[in-house]
Amino acid sequence: MKCEIFLPEEIKGEVKQILPLGGGCIADVKKIIMQDGRKILYKIYSRTIISETEANGLKEISKSGAIRVPKVIYSNKNILITEFIESGSKIKNTYSDFGKNFAKMHKYYSEYFGFYEDNFIGETPQKNLPKNSSWTEFYFTNRLLFQIKLAEKNGYLSKELKNSFEKLERRIDSIILDEGQASLLHGDLWSGNYIVDENGNACLIDPAVYYGNREADLAMTKLFGGFPPEFYHAYNQEYPLQEGYLFRENIYKLYHILNHLNLFGYGYYSQALGIIKSYI
Numbered sequence: 001m002k003c004e005i006f007l008p009e010e011i012k013g014e015v016k017q018i019l020p021l022g023g024g025c026i027a028d029v030k031k032i033i034m035q036d037g038r039k040i041l042y043k044i045y046s047r048t049i050i051s052e053t054e055a056n057g058l059k060e061i062s063k064s065g066a067i068r069v070p071k072v073i074y075s076n077k078n079i080l081i082t083e084f085i086e087s088g089s090k091i092k093n094t095y096s097d098f099g100k101n102f103a104k105m106h107k108y109y110s111e112y113f114g115f116y117e118d119n120f121i122g123e124t125p126q127k128n129l130p131k132n133s134s135w136t137e138f139y140f141t142n143r144l145l146f147q148i149k150l151a152e153k154n155g156y157l158s159k160e161l162k163n164s165f166e167k168l169e170r171r172i173d174s175i176i177l178d179e180g181q182a183s184l185l186h187g188d189l190w191s192g193n194y195i196v197d198e199n200g201n202a203c204l205i206d207p208a209v210y211y212g213n214r215e216a217d218l219a220m221t222k223l224f225g226g227f228p229p230e231f232y233h234a235y236n237q238e239y240p241l242q243e244g245y246l247f248r249e250n251i252y253k254l255y256h257i258l259n260h261l262n263l264f265g266y267g268y269y270s271q272a273l274g275i276i277k278s279y280i
Contacts, residue, residue: 005032008074011040011081018042026050026123031084039084041070046123051080053119057187057209058082060115064108064184067101068203091200095227098194098202099234102217106183106239110211113138113182121188121208124150124259128210135213136178139255140169147258154262161273167280175251175279177242182211188256189217190224215245219252250275 005015014035021029021041027050030042045051055075062069070082114131127146132138148165151157168175186193187208194202218235221227254275261268 005030005042006079008076008081010074013038027080039086040073041082041084043080043082045078045080048078050120050123051075051078053117054207055080056117057119057207060184060209061105061186061204061207064105066104066108067098068197068201069207070203070205085195085203086198088196088198088200090196094196094200094202095231096234098227099231100238101202102189102231103235103238106185106214106217107181108184110182110184113210113212114142115210119187119208119210121256121259122263124262126187126208126210131211134178135180135182136173136176139176139212139216140172143255144258145169147255147262150262151258156261156266156269158269161269161276164273164276164280168276171280175248177213177215177244177248180213180242183214183217185210185212185214185217187217187220189221191227192224214239215241215248216252216255218245219249220256222249223253223256250278 005018007015011034015032016035017033019031019033021031026046028044030044032040032042034040043051043054052075055072058069058072061067062071068085070085072080072082074081112131112133113135115128116131118128119126124147127142144165148157148162151161186204187210188206189204193206194204197203218232218241221231254272257268257272257275261272
């Protein structure tokens with residue numbers, strides 16, 4: 001059966017079948033099977049630009065050569081087309097290899113914290129410019145302060161949250177470790193943003209890429225349940241974490257909790273306030 005769907009010149013041939021895969025609130029995802037047997041992943045975004053920034057993030061991760069991501073075939077306006085990675089089953093070494101390869105990705109460095117373009121965390125703009133040589137300044141301004149200002153705009157910034165955040169700002173230099181390399185980060189890694197391929201290897205999808213302190217990436221992995229212990233053990237074997245990481249973990253979770261507050265409402269207010277108060 002021939003199906004009507006826009007395909008760029010990069011993809012030649014006739015469509016045989018279109019299978020919906022869902023995709024959540026920001027994208028409609030389809031698996032497309034061509035008449036010649038090729039399979040592609042086709043994402044249509046609710047907003048333009050997101051497709052282009054996601055494509056650039058996938059390409060940046062691919063440069064590291066550390067971990068598989070879907071190969072970008074085409075991106076323009078609100079459409080992203082990538083290779084379709086067949087889902088496989090986890091094997092004995094899936095999570096240990098995942099942790100090791102994730103650590104190797106973090107060894108791909110930049111001179112500056114940030115990225116050459118702003119992108120998105122969910123549907124929220126993620127500010128990566130201007131790039132900065134100070135991690136504390138970059139993280140506080142482009143991550144925490146940006147989200148707090150957004151919370152004020154959205155009507156979630158109570159007097160208690162505002163006062164607590166101001167106290168946090170005065171202590172931020174004693175909380176964040178302003179050392180280490182500007183590592184390539186996935187930016188939004190949780191259990192929903194990786195898949196296991198046909199060989200049992202973990203592959204990264206849906207990135208919000210920038211260069212930052214790798215502790216921020218690892219903290220996000222623990223926000224919604226975390227990965228098995230072998231993931232973190234293998235990571236630390238490959239790229240040992242610095243002393244005090246567990247103390248700093250929540251300051252990096254805070255960015256994502258504030259983002260969820262702005263995206264989904266008051267259900268995340270108490271968690272955000274609790275993290276801030278734990279540091280002041």
